[in-house]
Amino acid sequence: MKKASDHVAELMDSFEKVCKSKGLRITHQRTEIFRMLIQNPNHPTTEDIFNQVRKHLSTISLDTVYRTIGTFEEYGLIRKVHHIDNATRFDHNLSIHHHLVCTQCGKIEDFYWPYFDRMKPPKSISRWGEIDLKHVVIDGICSSCSKKDI
Amino acid sequence: MKKASDHVAELMDSFEKVCKSKGLRITHQRTEIFRMLIQNPNHPTTEDIFNQVRKHLSTISLDTVYRTIGTFEEYGLIRKVHHIDNATRFDHNLSIHHHLVCTQCGKIEDFYWPYFDRMKPPKSISRWGEIDLKHVVIDGICSSCSKKDI
DNA sequence: CTATGTGCAAAGTCTTTGCTCCATC
DNA sequence: GATGGAGCAAAGACTTTGCACATAG
Numbered sequence: 001m002k003k004a005s006d007h008v009a010e011l012m013d014s015f016e017k018v019c020k021s022k023g024l025r026i027t028h029q030r031t032e033i034f035r036m037l038i039q040n041p042n043h044p045t046t047e048d049i050f051n052q053v054r055k056h057l058s059t060i061s062l063d064t065v066y067r068t069i070g071t072f073e074e075y076g077l078i079r080k081v082h083h084i085d086n087a088t089r090f091d092h093n094l095s096i097h098h099h100l101v102c103t104q105c106g107k108i109e110d111f112y113w114p115y116f117d118r119m120k121p122p123k124s125i126s127r128w129g130e131i132d133l134k135h136v137v138i139d140g141i142c143s144s145c146s147k148k149d150i
Numbered sequence: 151m152k153k154a155s156d157h158v159a160e161l162m163d164s165f166e167k168v169c170k171s172k173g174l175r176i177t178h179q180r181t182e183i184f185r186m187l188i189q190n191p192n193h194p195t196t197e198d199i200f201n202q203v204r205k206h207l208s209t210i211s212l213d214t215v216y217r218t219i220g221t222f223e224e225y226g227l228i229r230k231v232h233h234i235d236n237a238t239r240f241d242h243n244l245s246i247h248h249h250l251v252c253t254q255c256g257k258i259e260d261f262y263w264p265y266f267d268r269m270k271p272p273k274s275i276s277r278w279g280e281i282d283l284k285h286v287v288i289d290g291i292c293s294s295c296s297k298k299d300i
Numbered sequence: 301c302t303a304t305g306t307g308c309a310a311a312g313t314c315t316t317t318g319c320t321c322c323a324t325c
Numbered sequence: 326g327a328t329g330g331a332g333c334a335a336a337g338a339c340t341t342t343g344c345a346c347a348t349a350g
Contacts, residue, residue, distance in 0.1 A: 025324050025329060034242075043239040043258040046314080061332050066315060068330095069240060081239040081249065081258060082232075082285055087195040087339065089231040090219060092187040099231065100278050108193040108231060113272045121288060122263045128250050129296035133289045135232055138271060139282045146279035175304060175349050196339080211307050216340060218305090238314085305348080312341070322331075 011038045015077065022075055032057050033068050034077070043081050082137055098135060102142035109142070161188045165227065172225055182207050183218050184227070193231050232287055248285060252292035259292070 015034050019026050032053045037044070040052065050065045072078045093110055096117050100109040113136060121134060165184050169176050182203045187194070190202065200215045222228045243260055246267050250259040263286060271284060 023329095027324070027330065029331070037240065037242040041243075041260070043241055045239055049240070059332080062314095063316075063333085064331055070316095071330095073240075076244075078240050078242045079244065081241050082287065087197065089193040089195055090187065090199070090223075090228050091193055091231050092184075092228045093191075094226075094229065100275060102279075103282065109278070110191070111272065111275050113274075115272070116266075116269070119266070122261065122265070124263075125250060125261050125288070127293060128259070128288075129252075129291045129293040131288055131290040132253065135287045135289070136284060137232065137287060138275070138278075138284045141279045141282075143277060143279040173304095177305065177349070179306070209307080213308080213341075214306055220341095221305095302350095303348100304350095306346085308344090308346105310342085312339105314337105314339080316337070317335085319333090320331100321333105322329105324329080325327090 008035070008038060018075065018077060024071070024075065028057060029053075029060055029064050030068055030071075032060070033065060034072070037072075037078060082139075096133075098137070100138050100140065100142070102145055103139050104141050104145040107142050111138075158185070158188060168225065168227060174221070174225065178207060179203075179210055179214050180218055180221075182210070183215060184222070187222075187228060232289075246283075248287070250288050250290065250292070252295055253289050254291050254295040257292050261288075 012031075012035060015031075016026055018024075019030070024030070033049060036049055036052045040048075042048075044052070046062070046065050046069060049069070050060070050062050053060055053065070069078070073080060089108065091110075097110045097112055098116075100111055101107070116136060117134075121131065125131075162181070162185060165181075166176055168174075169180070174180070183199060186199055186202045190198075192198075194202070196212070196215050196219060199219070200210070200212050203210055203215070219228070223230060239258065241260075247260045247262055248266075250261055251257075266286060267284075271281065275281075
């Protein structure tokens, strides 16, 4: 059986390969931030990352974390937990519905999916306490943006 | 056939009823903000709401919009478009997965749902351009928070 | 009339940016 | 060595809050 530490080592290797192949310098800061991310399953905030990494790398600054995270996202090494943009948006449509989000222009459209609404969530989440609401977010490029792309 | 304006009038009526039943004062600001919300299907930001409402109510201030929106959400009149909290969170898990979000403590857990992943989105969204990713968010109360509730 | 709600201004978060020095390649 | 990255500090975006006045009930 494989140890968890082997898995971390593997991911760190592939991190270095990605950096080399894309011409990204491998700095202490980047290495530690990436290591922290793969060891932390809790979807940390930037502040969380900063506080964790600071334990090993006391000189790191918060803006380096922001920049590094931005770089990682740009290079496809991590993803933001779904979230439209910085401003909260509101919805007066209280009936059960779902969202189409254009990753280019940020437009959000509602759609309905009654078949999905009737589905039971998978058994694997029975460990979770109570369920209020299940909601689908579909990311993509809306029709007007995909016309512009040509 | 019903006109759209009838529908708006109906919703405004029920808005007033809700306010009265819950002891919320019906002010110009609240009325105009609510009217704007039901006439705008675009999931506006607070700033959008402010700019729209200002056309009719030139003295309104941005912080009133924030407060009013907060009140509406608290009284169940509108909802925030799904979004965890103010800080962006990151995810190094790039495999296809979904999120359980505890609305009480904010914890986010990953889960897998291969049956859903194989499903085609509903036909109604064929108007949309391209689809990248479909993602389920389940809101609820996690097991440790629901134990505390008792 | 009374208490809730508004406007104003100021402060609090979270995030981004310009510049200089440092470390990786 | 050259150049991309880190650290610092300041500014920018979004949101919240304390206080005095206005207004709905």
